[in-house]
Amino acid sequence: MKVCFLAILGLLSLVALAQSEGQNQSHSVTxxxxxxxxxxxxxxxxxxxxxFLRVVSRYYNFTQIGYQRRITQIVVTDQIRNGQGGFARLEAGGPQATFAKIYFKSQRSKGFSFIVDIYGI
Structure with missing residues (x-):
């Protein structure tokens, strides 16, 4: 009886883990x-x-005017955290450069929302 109870408890734990695995999928990148x-x-x-039935995309360019600071970190935070958001890709520049070009792309029939934070010295 105790073995049966442990087997059922283990099975329920695996089912709960499998269902919760896809809940917090985020496409944030640093x-x-x-x-x-x-x-x-x-x-x-x-x-x-x-x-509808299209993939939307957009470029973001970070350029500096005047004193050129070296970028140390770029943090891109996905605001749609259920796995339905878009993707970000660093196209040019970035850390150790003074500029950055980031490409954003959605999933088909979906939009995206990102927060981009750029740090430098």
Missing amino acids: WGARIFRDMHLERAIITEKSK
């Missing part, structure tokens, strides 16, 4: 690492609405 004395250079909110 490039580089923050270091001592770096500062927040820019925050941008990048969004695109969905289009």
